[in-house]
Amino acid sequence: MSVTLTPVLTAKWDRPDSFTLDGYGEYEAARKALGMEPDAVIQAVKDSGLRGRGGAGFPTGMKWGFIPQGDGKPHYLVVNADESEPGTCKDIPLMMANPHALIEGVIITSYAIRANHAFIYVRGEVLHVIRRVQAAVREAYEKGYLGADILGSGYDLELVVHSGAGAYICGEETALLDSLEGYRGQPRLKPPFPAVAGLYASPTVVNNVESIASVPSIIGNGADWFAGMGTEKSKGFGIFSLSGHVTRPGQYEAPLGITLRELLSMAGGIRAGHRIKFWTPGGSSTPIFTDEHLDVPLDFEAVGAKGSMLGTRALQIFDETTCVVRTVLRWTEFYAHESCGKCTPCREGTYWLKQVLKRLEAGQGTEDDLATITDIADNILGRSFCALGDGATSPIHSSVKYFRDEYLKHFEIGGCPFDPKKSTLWGEQ
Template sequence: MTRLTPVLTENWDRPDSFTIDGYGEYAAAKKALGMDPDAVIQMVKDSGLRGRGGAGFPTGMKWGFIPQGDGKDHYLVVNADESEPGTCKDIPLMMANPHALVEGVIITAYAIRASHAFIYVRGEVLHVIRRVQAAVREAYEKGYLGADILGSGYNLELVVHSGAGAYICGEETALLDSLEGYRGQPRLKPPFPAVAGLYASPTVVNNVESIASVPSIVANGADWFAGMGTEKSKGFGIFSLSGHVTRPGQYEAPLGITLRELLDMAGGIRAGHELKFWTPGGSSTPIFTSEHLDVPLDFESVGAKGSMLGTRALQIFDETTCVVRAVMRWSEFYAHESCGKCTPCREGTYWFKLMLRRLEKGQGSEEDLAKIVDIADNILGRAFCALGDGATSPVYSSVKYFRDEYLKHFEIGGCPFDPAASTVWGAK
């Protein structure tokens, strides 16, 4: 499998791709509004679309959880708070193709019988917020949003909301709290958002790429989408290659493609170097090494090898990178972004940061490796949300695959990749 499948990225090189004239007339939304809402949900179920935000939960099934005939308002919330280190697919998607997202919102909200929808965008990306706001404004002007959309009798109001820049607000319940005007902190579940979400009403929270994929499914059919990918991980996805690769960027391909194939298309590792380690789904997924080059990048295959597909943020590191330093930097990020609500994450990420700083300087001992793994054991499965679990992933996997590199730091009393060090990695 070496063929790319440009769908969401097909027109990114067009100078007017972000305008409604460059996008088209919302043909999929027109088709969906002529269908029964339950038929739209069934179509998405049949397509096999799974959440593109990291968890990989079946999208149509999530929509189906919304109770009908309950007399409550229903809400759709799009999670556009992309902030995972290494993840960079939703922001360029909203910049180059925002109308795919807006059209997806219309179809999704219609399917779950919601009359209000929100796109929650990370506050730091002001240029993206303006681009999405412009797309929403164009959709209103064309009659695709507002009252009696296209004469269907369906009403939908769409609000673009700017967050305040907290990583924790990428967690769906913390996002809902933030949207309601509270401090963004995760909620205890159950109840789940499908039952008591925004304003204690049934709510669907989906990732940008998940919602933006819906128009193509409605337009082309469930079988078309299901014909790509693997048996259990169907369809296409945007793979974000960054780091020590010749041509970093977005590669839209069927799920199940391998890093080896993606690297071939991206020109390989930068000249004169070789792959050392990489992340299959961002910094909160366990790292892989060169021995995993041929692992199919789908939810099941990556999971079977001990990691997670996550957001398909493929951070590539060559042999010049210190694993300990990389894990330390990630741990500093998680310690900074922990909301502090639960003890395992608040205290555990703090100690990760302190201990990894010592280890990177060569001031630790082999006993500290056992201690840092013990700390990870006390976070995993005990934190209030997935932030704590994610923070343990690079720690566990780096000690597993690069224990000798940690020991080398202790041996020379510093980082072997530091040019000022008296001994370099591999020296006798």
């Protein structure tokens, strides 16, 4: 694959007015979609091969097709903008720089699933983003792109921007729906799935920001255009977020299937004088990779075949100066703090993972503790109420798999080998 970026969602981010209607355009894709049959819009998204950009990678058009028709109930679209996993940082800059792509996508999606009410659920801490999206929604209403009889089509749509209260669990779609209804954000038992009984017990589609924002370009340019990028089963483009020990961190929009080696070549490589040690292909909830995985195509199938997940394409890069044990401890502290407490495996498991990892990181553990943390992780994986628990186990299993010797070194020397108080780094001893 040639090293080529495909700026679509990010094409106008460098314009000072990118977040305004003047900088965005006239919602031509929405005009086109409103002239089509709703089922034809759904079919176009199916044909494009667009898969959910929020981490799970489920086919977007198929998800829309699950909504029952002629059921006599209101239908809802809910956009999951509760981005809060460590390392994941694509939706917030997208809403900040290009909110109208999201709003136009909301119009097209709502029309396709026959919804007359839509919600954008934004993480409460990002007040500047909430204000930016609210301003864009006001612009769209004033222009006649939202409200009654949109563009003379006879279609009505009301869009609400809702501010969450800052809970990671509300990124789980059913916990988000409970929060939106005014309840404590906790995951629901499935089935029933949101497509049948979602918001207010009515058929609901919940999609990620980037998934919905990608829809206007598919309708505007055609399904074949989108399907012509990416790989056979992971089609299209996506935003890859490079952070950490990289020369030029940032958002790189490229076809799925690009490799980290290619992305690093565009980002100036690892910071000067250092080498890559480990990295996450999809945020902290995905199993870590090492330098041996630099040429793995970043698509759903190839990453999965190597034992990790593409997730949100949050590529956190760590060089050889980073302690794996300390990094995994920090991630685990996050998951323990953010556990909603509904189910025992996650509530208790993440707490005890944190306690044992603290002991290991301080050099006070034993080799038996490695068996303990993997055993705890095994008892969380597949047994928690939602995917938060499963995600918390990913760095545990993968770090022990690739860096067992580094764990052992901590209690061999009675502390962290990367502690500046030690005479030398472990790699230099």
